[in-house]
Amino acid sequence: MTLRELLQLPKSINDKPITAVSLMLGPTDKLTPFANKLQAQNPDVVEWRADYIADDFSQAVMWQQVKAGAQAEIAQKDVSAMTEAKLLAEMDQAQQEFNANWPIMNQQIIKELTGSVFNTIGSFPIILTYRTQAQGGKGEMSPLAYTTFVVNALQSGYHFAAVDVEYTLAVELREKIMTAARAVGVPVIMSYHDLNETPNVPAFLADMSQTGADIIKLAVTPHDEGDVDRLLAATQAADISQPLITISMGVLGQRSRIVGYQYGAEMTFAVLDGMPESAPGQLTLSGLQQAWQSK
Numbered sequence: 001m002t003l004r005e006l007l008q009l010p011k012s013i014n015d016k017p018i019t020a021v022s023l024m025l026g027p028t029d030k031l032t033p034f035a036n037k038l039q040a041q042n043p044d045v046v047e048w049r050a051d052y053i054a055d056d057f058s059q060a061v062m063w064q065q066v067k068a069g070a071q072a073e074i075a076q077k078d079v080s081a082m083t084e085a086k087l088l089a090e091m092d093q094a095q096q097e098f099n100a101n102w103p104i105m106n107q108q109i110i111k112e113l114t115g116s117v118f119n120t121i122g123s124f125p126i127i128l129t130y131r132t133q134a135q136g137g138k139g140e141m142s143p144l145a146y147t148t149f150v151v152n153a154l155q156s157g158y159h160f161a162a163v164d165v166e167y168t169l170a171v172e173l174r175e176k177i178m179t180a181a182r183a184v185g186v187p188v189i190m191s192y193h194d195l196n197e198t199p200n201v202p203a204f205l206a207d208m209s210q211t212g213a214d215i216i217k218l219a220v221t222p223h224d225e226g227d228v229d230r231l232l233a234a235t236q237a238a239d240i241s242q243p244l245i246t247i248s249m250g251v252l253g254q255r256s257r258i259v260g261y262q263y264g265a266e267m268t269f270a271v272l273d274g275m276p277e278s279a280p281g282q283l284t285l286s287g288l289q290q291a292w293q294s295k
C-alpha cells in the first residue's frame, strides 16, 4: 500500500510526494491566522505538533494553578496559626482529590485541545505528533504522560489521518499507543530522529520495520554530501514492507526534501510562508513547489 492510500488521500495529479506542514501553536497563540495560510497554500496534510501546547496542561501545571488559587484565598483570610495548619491539611486533601480526578480531567482537557484543532483545520487530514526534547521537539512529559496524552487524543472522537510514535519510547508504551491507534483505525508512523549524524540507515530501517508500525520515518543529520547520498541510496534500496519517509536535516540535507520522492520517500515536510520551521532545513511550501517546477 502506498502512503497516500494509507492516509486516504486523493490520488496524486502529478508524481510528487505528499506535502506536510506542522502546526506548532502554544496556548496563547491564535489558530485562525494559521488556518488562513493553510487554505491559501494548501498542503496535503497538517502535522499537529502537540508538544508545543500539551505540556502547558500537564498534571503538574494544572495543580499549580488550582493550588495558587487556594493559597490566595487563604492569604486573604486573617487566620490563626492553628486554623492555618488546618487549612494546609485541607490543601493536602484537595491535592489528593485533584490527583484522583486527574485522569478524567486530563481526558477532558485533551478532548478540548484536539477539538479546537479539528474545528479550525479539520478540513485537512491531521497527523498527531508529540515530539520529545530528546528527539528534537519541545515535549518534556514523562514517557507515561506522553503515552497517555496520545492515547487520549486518539480516543477523543476526532479522527487523525495518522499518529507519530517515537521509536525511542519503551516497547510497552509504544504498544499501548499502537493498540489504541488500531482500535480507531489510525495508521502508526514509527519515527526516529538522529540529531547528530547519519547512522547506518539500512540497519535502522530494518529494525524500525520490525515494530509492526504502518509507516517508517527516519530523519538524520548529515556532515557532508556523502551522508545525504547515503540516506537517499538507502531509501531507494530499502527492502521493507512499509511506506517510507526519510529526511536528511539541515541546510546540507535540504535536497533530500526536494528529490527524496525519486528515491522512495513518500512525504516531505515544509513550512508555510511566514511560519517557523519545525525541523532544521525545511523549505517553504512555495520554495519546494518552485524547486519541483524548475526541474
Ligand SMILES: O=C1C[C@@](O)(C(=O)O)C[C@@H](O)[C@@H]1O
Residues within 6 Å of the ligand: 022, 047, 049, 129, 131, 164, 191, 193, 217, 219, 247, 249, 269, 270, 278, 279, 280, 282
Ligand atoms: O518527523 C518529522 C520530520 C521533521 O523532523 C523534518 O525534518 O521535517 C519535522 C517534524 O515536525 C516531523 O515530526
